[in-house]
Amino acid sequence: MNSVGEACTDLKREYDTCFNRWFADKFLKGDRSGDPCTETFRKYQRCVQKAIQEKDIPVDGVDFMGPDKDKTET
Amino acid sequence: MKIWSTEHVFSYPWETVIKAAMRKYPNPMNPNVVGVDVLDRSVDTEGRLHSHRLLSTEWGLPGIVRAILGSNYSLTYVKEHSIVDPEEKKMELCSTNITLTNLISVDERLLYRPHPDNPEVTILTQEAIITVKGVSLSSYLEGMMARRMSANASKGWDAIEWIIQNSERENVPLCDIY
Numbered sequence: 001m002n003s004v005g006e007a008c009t010d011l012k013r014e015y016d017t018c019f020n021r022w023f024a025d026k027f028l029k030g031d032r033s034g035d036p037c038t039e040t041f042r043k044y045q046r047c048v049q050k051a052i053q054e055k056d057i058p059v060d061g062v063d064f065m066g067p068d069k070d071k072t073e074t
Numbered sequence: 075m076k077i078w079s080t081e082h083v084f085s086y087p088w089e090t091v092i093k094a095a096m097r098k099y100p101n102p103m104n105p106n107v108v109g110v111d112v113l114d115r116s117v118d119t120e121g122r123l124h125s126h127r128l129l130s131t132e133w134g135l136p137g138i139v140r141a142i143l144g145s146n147y148s149l150t151y152v153k154e155h156s157i158v159d160p161e162e163k164k165m166e167l168c169s170t171n172i173t174l175t176n177l178i179s180v181d182e183r184l185l186y187r188p189h190p191d192n193p194e195v196t197i198l199t200q201e202a203i204i205t206v207k208g209v210s211l212s213s214y215l216e217g218m219m220a221r222r223m224s225a226n227a228s229k230g231w232d233a234i235e236w237i238i239q240n241s242e243r244e245n246v247p248l249c250d251i252y
Contacts, residue, residue: 001099001100002130020097023093030160044112048128057172058151059113
């Protein structure tokens with residue numbers, strides 16, 4: 001699967017692989033020992049945010065109908 | 075405004091379905107989803123995982139509709155917020171389109187829970203609210219979108235099954251295959 005930013009696809013796949021392992025092997029099993037993918041995510045994020053700005057995709061200011069939209073997130 | 079809803083039962087335990095749902099794309103049943111990005115992800119104080127994602131999709135509005143609306147977009151962007159609660163065994167996902175909003179909004183909500191009497195089975199309830207702006211096309215477009223929701227929903231179920239079967243067989247994260 002590709003990223004919205006062509007240049008970010010490799011970073012995205014690296015992050016996805018890390019996340020999927022953490023999600024299946026740690027998170028779902030109740031292991032809260034921290035997320036090992038933070039650094040990979042940061043690199044991927046910088047790339048995606050740049051692509052979103054360049055493509056002028058309106059990711060902010062969308063009102064969600066989600067039941068948890070009013071709750072604060074960490 | 076049109077409200078659409080459906081329910082589906084997967085013959086797999088909740089954890090298996092959730093793992094597949096989290097890495098649902100790419101799959102052969104939803105070729106219209108061409109990009110998926112994580113915008114933000116965090117675990118809240120109650121231990122629930124929040125993911126905000128951006129989906130790049132090709133909606134493929136019929137040519138006649140595009141001609142009338144003057145819409146020249148090839149890609150529509152969808153923002154998605156999911157919450158996975160591993161304690162309650164609940165995954166909730168809300169999505170809404172963030173482009174073409176002057177024309178149409180499709181707000182969708184999915185909920186995956188184990189069957190109350192059978193933990194080997196997972197129930198997906200799914201609902202959508204389709205609102206088309208502008209009077210002349212609304213009933214036509216809302217009807218069309220509702221029909222498409224039904225078709226896409228069953229593709230989505232097939233996709234989850236496909237992911238489960240392929241990842242179980244390969245026993246590797248799906249993204250390694252691609």
